Amino acid sequence: MAGLLGAFELGANALFAQNEAISVTGRNAANANTEGFSREIVDLESNRHLGITVGLTRRSEDNLLASREREADGNRGRATTLSTALAAMERNLVGRDNLPGNIAELFGSFMELASAPMDDVRRSQVISKAGALVSTFHDVANSASQARSGSDARLVTWAAAATEAAQEIASANRALGTSPDPMLMDNRDKAARKLAEIMGGQARIDTDGKMRFVLPSGEVLVDGDRAVTIQTVVDASNGNHLAVRAVDGQHVGVLTRSLESGKIAGEIAFRDGTAAQTQQNLDRLAYDLAQSVNLVHAAHAGLDGVAGRNLFVPLGSPTGAAAALQLNPTLTANPRLIAAGTVGLGQTDNQGAVALSALKDQLLAGGNTRTFTDEAIFDLTTVGSATKTAQGQLELESARSDVLKSTRDSISGVSVQEEMTHLASYQHAAEAAQRFIATVNSLFDSMLNKL
Amino acid sequence: MRVTEVRMVELVTKALERARDRAAETGNVVSTGVRADVPSVDPTAWQDGMRAKVRTALSEHHGSTIGRTKDALAGQEGALETLMQAFIRAHEIALGAANGSMNAQDRGTSAREAQALHGTALVAGNTRGPNGEYLFSGSLGQSQAYDSTGAYNGDAQTEQVEVGEMGQLAPGLLNGTALRDVNGVNVMGLIGQLATDLSTNNLASISASLSRFNDAIDALARARTQVGARMSAFDSADEARRSLQLHLQETYSKTISADPVAAASDLAQAKNALEASQAVAQQIVTITRPQA
Missing domain, CATH: 1.20.5 (Single alpha-helices involved in coiled-coils or other helix-helix interfaces)
Structure with a gap:
């Protein structure tokens, strides 16, 4: 037995332990709304001689769950950017102009010209409808092009954010080497999730307690105290769009094609996938349409009896055709030159207009598999289908993230009511310790007074 | 847990966010009346709806084409009616003049009436459309179909116009070659010739023209029948077009x-x-x- 002096020590230890527990509870309650905070648990250990000792204050966490969360963050990041970018492009392509309708209107105007080849109003209508179609092609080409350059602009932002997150992890690794502060661990986990959301990849804690962040391609983004810089550079081999790379001193790893998840992967999938394909399809459609119309137009004669003129300015190649499409200015200035008739026949011959109108029913688009209007509808529906798929994927990933978030919350989240209960419990224990000390003190006084 | x-x-x-978004979406559908405003809402339905919309737009153009051609055919029908009346009256004059009871002075009087009928027939034969084109000139619509003697200046071209889907074509206006008798002779000079015969009191030629007038009237009747048949074909095409348009509108309503x-x-x-x-x-x- 340690005697009365030993009892004092017991009481002091108890008071210290409860105060430490109250302090941890207070920190938990204060961070109830802090994103990424893992509640802390103080280990109070019974001790035969000291009564109680305060063990380690540890974070309530599950490394496997954290790993799954990072994976889900990467998948959700990709689905979010892909879905958002696709939905915006779809709205721009479909909302502003009606490409299939304007193609139909051009052929409709040829059809009407066939019923009145000498009618100047019908001829002006052809020019007006062709002009509207040209303008629509410009709009949709612009939308697709802007969608792709918008992705490039966002890539710059994501690259900067990824670099920042990687550096946060590295500096947390450095700091944790000297002090195993739970708050630092929380911050490092938060940065790792942010990095995973942008770049995909996975983090693991090495035996030295430092976090290492690796992409599925094997590229290491954070290794202990070192972090790479994520850069964007102009890629001449990809239409001067941006390539993404990881730079660590002399080592440069090109990531553009190797990223599987994360926001950057979503942007690249959009930019080089659906958006590029859509741009290509629209260019091909504009090229095929201009070529086919020009071929028939040039074979027929205007009201002056002369053949050989094009309705559209001839295009060199399908690349950039939608944006480059232009009406022949000679015809715009003089619609009487629109080739509605046959060479050698009179002005009311309509075989040219009939032949131009007939193009609408021929399978001249989509590699000779679809009509022009069907091809335009198909191209827009393809974007719509991709958007719907991406939205479905986003819903799925969001649901997965939600489940993991709930699981994480059940392990690491702070319940204010729970902490209040703990606080009351620790407060009572502290009061009991105080009373114990007062009692021992009183005994000590009595004993001293009797001496 | x-x-x-x-x-x-x-x-x-x-x-709460989901419920609010859902309420906003459904509110938007109710206020705009559009279910699938973009393909991602329902790609298959949007595709079908857009196809229906495009076909409806083309059908509207078919409607305009049919209407315009029918107007021109109505112009030809009116002209043929006038020609028919002129030829029937000219035939009556020829019948009367071929009779030995009429003297040279009476024939001279009839000659003036025949000359007037010839003018009426030429005006009818040179009927123009709303854009100034000569309706009976074939593809040479900028040239008068008939000169003052009744000679035909047009060509034998019959323009086809599109009246339905998949490039369904129908013959449009009749050209002047329809106004030829069974022997292939242009009938438009017949009344002018009668006027000359009457003024020169050429009884033999007047008598000989009687059968030619019968042939001419037959030719005009045939031409009117052809115009009527073409009008009827356009009416049928228009009927089919309207029915198709209703179906397309229904498809559009169901899908979009x-x-x-x-x-x-x-x-x-x-x-x-x-x-x-x-x-x-x-x-x-x-x-x-x-x-x-």
Whole structure:
């Protein structure tokens, strides 16, 4: 037995332990709304001689769950950017102009010209409808092009954010080497999730307690105290769009094609996938349409009896055709030159207009598999289908993230009511310790007074 | 599973957001009447709806083409009616003049009437359309179909016009070659010739023209029948077009447009869900508020 002096020590230890527990509870309650905070648990250990000792204050966490969360963050990041970018492009392509309708209107105007080849109003209508179609092609080409350059602009932002997150992890690794502060661990986990959301990849804690962040391609983004810089550079081999790379001193790893998840992967999938394909399809459609119309137009004669003129300015190649499409200015200035008739026949011959109108029913688009209007509808529906798929994927990933978030919350989240209960419990224990000390003190006084 | 207050509030906030979005979406459908405004809502339906819309637009153009051609055919029909009346009267004059009871002076008087009828026939043969084109000139619409002697200046071209889907064509206006008799002789000079014969009192030629007038009247009747048949073909095409357009509009309504009853019902459901979410959110906030 340690005697009365030993009892004092017991009481002091108890008071210290409860105060430490109250302090941890207070920190938990204060961070109830802090994103990424893992509640802390103080280990109070019974001790035969000291009564109680305060063990380690540890974070309530599950490394496997954290790993799954990072994976889900990467998948959700990709689905979010892909879905958002696709939905915006779809709205721009479909909302502003009606490409299939304007193609139909051009052929409709040829059809009407066939019923009145000498009618100047019908001829002006052809020019007006062709002009509207040209303008629509410009709009949709612009939308697709802007969608792709918008992705490039966002890539710059994501690259900067990824670099920042990687550096946060590295500096947390450095700091944790000297002090195993739970708050630092929380911050490092938060940065790792942010990095995973942008770049995909996975983090693991090495035996030295430092976090290492690796992409599925094997590229290491954070290794202990070192972090790479994520850069964007102009890629001449990809239409001067941006390539993404990881730079660590002399080592440069090109990531553009190797990223599987994360926001950057979503942007690249959009930019080089659906958006590029859509741009290509629209260019091909504009090229095929201009070529086919020009071929028939040039074979027929205007009201002056002369053949050989094009309705559209001839295009060199399908690349950039939608944006480059232009009406022949000679015809715009003089619609009487629109080739509605046959060479050698009179002005009311309509075989040219009939032949131009007939193009609408021929399978001249989509590699000779679809009509022009069907091809335009198909191209827009393809974007719509991709958007719907991406939205479905986003819903799925969001649901997965939600489940993991709930699981994480059940392990690491702070319940204010729970902490209040703990606080009351620790407060009572502290009061009991105080009373114990007062009692021992009183005994000590009595004993001293009797001496 | 352990659920913290923060998580409870997060979950209820998400539920509230979803309910609000759903209410906004259904409200938008009700107010615009459009269900699938972009393909991603329902790609297959949007595709079908757009196809129907494009076909409807082309059908409208078919309608305009049919209407314009029918107007021109009506112009030809009117001209042929005038020609028919002129030729019947000229035939009557020739019959009277071929009779030996009429003297040279009477024939001279009839010659003036025949000359007037010849003028009327030429005007009818040179009937023009709304754009100044000569209706009976074939492809040479900028040239008068008949000169003062009744000689034909047009060509034998018959223009086809599109009246239905997949490039369905129908012959449009009749050209002047239809106004030839069984021997292939242009009938338009016949009345002018009669006027000359009457003024020169050429009884033999007048008598000989009687059978030619019969042939001419037959030719005009045939031409009128052809115009009537073409008008009828255009009427049938227009009828088919209208029926197709109704079908297309129905397809468009089914695929793109919102069903008002279903949309209103969806809106009511979304509104109820939103109200329920709001009530739950209020309860959760109350429950999770720390008690002093």
